[in-house]
């Protein structure tokens with residue numbers, strides 16, 4: 249009697265499971281039209297998943313002249329690169345676009361499988377089974393005259409971005425003393441005349457932070473012949489613009505700056521690298537209650553966040569990698585996992601036999617096995633039937 253009723257409950261649940269694929273406006277909603285979001289949209293569109301991509305047009309590398317170290321597109325302006333991607337992806341009829349800003353993403357509680365309501369700034373709502381956040385990071389620069397305007401144009405954030413175009417020029421490092429050796433280790437193959445402008449951070453606290461990062465940092469800076477200037481920085485003045493003063497044959501850009509201090513003589517430099525903070529561009533990760541560590545959305549190797557059905561890609565995620573190739577890789581990877589996960593859910597829903605009764609966790613594990621990835625020991629999300 250007990251067993252019979254248990255079986256009947258189980259088969260009811262199995263039937264419920266068979267009916268449980270949520271009906272939504274789109275299979276996937278992607279938030280972000282940078283290289284990460286575009287790559288995710290491409291991946292799901294090519295297997296005819298319906299998808300809507302939101303792009304509010306705030307891109308991290310918008311300020312830079314040209315994008316580098318993206319093979320096949322070395323030196324392409326970022327806007328041109330995104331435009332070409334949009335044009336190519338637009339050929340897929342299941343890909344849809346919105347230039348609006350997403351204001352909230354709310355899980356829909358009915359049913360066993362995840363689905364979401366996405367609201368935009370015009371008050372419209374859309375539903376989807378899976379969410380991809382490619383919402384990026386935002387750089388927080390100190391508010392001194394001349395810095396913001398020059399960011400990405402002779403004052404760069406990574407040596408791979410614009411270092412080569414300024415190679416062998418006089419070079420400055422901006423930011424805390426604790427980050428100076430790190431920048432030197434990345435840039436010494438491009439520059440030999442290096443001054444670190446540490447803006448008063450060379451005190452006991454700053455030096456302790458430097459030692460915590462690199463034991464023996466002071467000796468190493470001496471060995472690389474790096475000078476430290478501890479004066480308070482007042483402003484950065486542009487003397488020459490590398491957008492017009494450049495040699496396209498040699499891939500060289502000749503920017504020139506004067507850095508001014510609260511006291512003493514200014515110093516001329518051809519280029520600077522910065523060590524300033526970056527934060528999540530979007531408030532959505534916090535709003536949604538996703539795990540965020542050190543300003544990065546925690547993800548597994550499959551780009552899954554702490555919320556079932558929500559994936560995070562590109563600069564915004566915790567991969568510890570912030571560049572265009574990573575954005576594209578992580579977007580592609582999320583697209584594959586999402587497609588196979590949805591297919592597994594659909595496959596299970598087509599069969600109503602009791603032994604096909606799979607828990608959500610088993611479904612997701614199946615999805616992972618199906619594409620040969622067993623690298624998810626940290627997988628903990630499970631909503632058992």
Ligand SMILES: Cc1cc2nc3c(=O)[nH]c(=O)nc-3n(C[C@H](O)[C@H](O)[C@H](O)COP(=O)(O)OP(=O)(O)OC[C@H]3O[C@@H](n4cnc5c(N)ncnc54)[C@H](O)[C@@H]3O)c2cc1C
Pocket residue numbers: 279280281282283284285302303304305306307308309311312314315316317318348349350351382383384385387399400404405408409410529530532561562563564570571572573575
């Ligand atoms: C000055 C500078 C130069 C750089 N140069 C290079 C380089 O040469 N090579 C390189 O590989 N990398 C470079 N980078 C790094 C590169 O910019 C990033 O790695 C890359 O942009 C990350 O792509 P993403 O798609 O994650 O984010 P982003 O390109 O920043 O895109 C974020 C997207 O999310 C959208 N968005 C956010 N919130 C919402 C919302 N609520 N609703 C709708 N849309 C939303 C934005 O509008 C945007 O479309 C540079 C970075 C900087 C700062």
Ligand SMILES: *[C@@H]1O[C@H](CO)[C@@H](O)[C@H](O)[C@H]1NC(C)=O
Pocket residue numbers: 346347
């Ligand atoms: C959305 O943005 C794209 C790319 O910037 C642009 O081509 C398109 O015209 C915009 N669409 C609308 C409806 O504004």
Ligand SMILES: *[C@@H]1O[C@H](CO)[C@@H](O)[C@H](O)[C@H]1NC(C)=O
Pocket residue numbers: 352354365366367371372373
């Ligand atoms: C859109 O969704 C939000 C969040 O779920 C909800 O508060 C709002 O009422 C919805 N608006 C419409 C027009 O359905």
Ligand SMILES: *[C@@H]1O[C@H](CO)[C@@H](O)[C@H](O)[C@H]1NC(C)=O
Pocket residue numbers: 390391392423447448480481
């Ligand atoms: C220099 O330090 C002052 C005081 O801490 C700070 O307000 C300013 O933003 C810093 N400037 C730069 C360029 O780091």
Ligand SMILES: *[C@@H]1O[C@H](CO)[C@@H](O)[C@H](O)[C@H]1NC(C)=O
Pocket residue numbers: 447448449450451478
């Ligand atoms: C660097 O500047 C800070 C702030 O003005 C000061 O406290 C510190 O003593 C200076 N360090 C050196 C080595 O002069």
Ligand SMILES: *[C@@H]1O[C@H](CO)[C@@H](O)[C@H](O)[C@H]1NC(C)=O
Pocket residue numbers: 494495496497498
């Ligand atoms: C660019 O560099 C090449 C090689 O050094 C040189 O021959 C040429 O004159 C330079 N062009 C300009 C415009 O300076």
Ligand SMILES: *[C@@H]1O[C@H](CO)[C@@H](O)[C@H](O)[C@H]1NC(C)=O
Pocket residue numbers: 539546547548552553554628
């Ligand atoms: C999210 O945070 C919780 C609580 O700290 C933790 O148990 C869980 O493993 C985290 N999940 C992910 C995917 O990081």
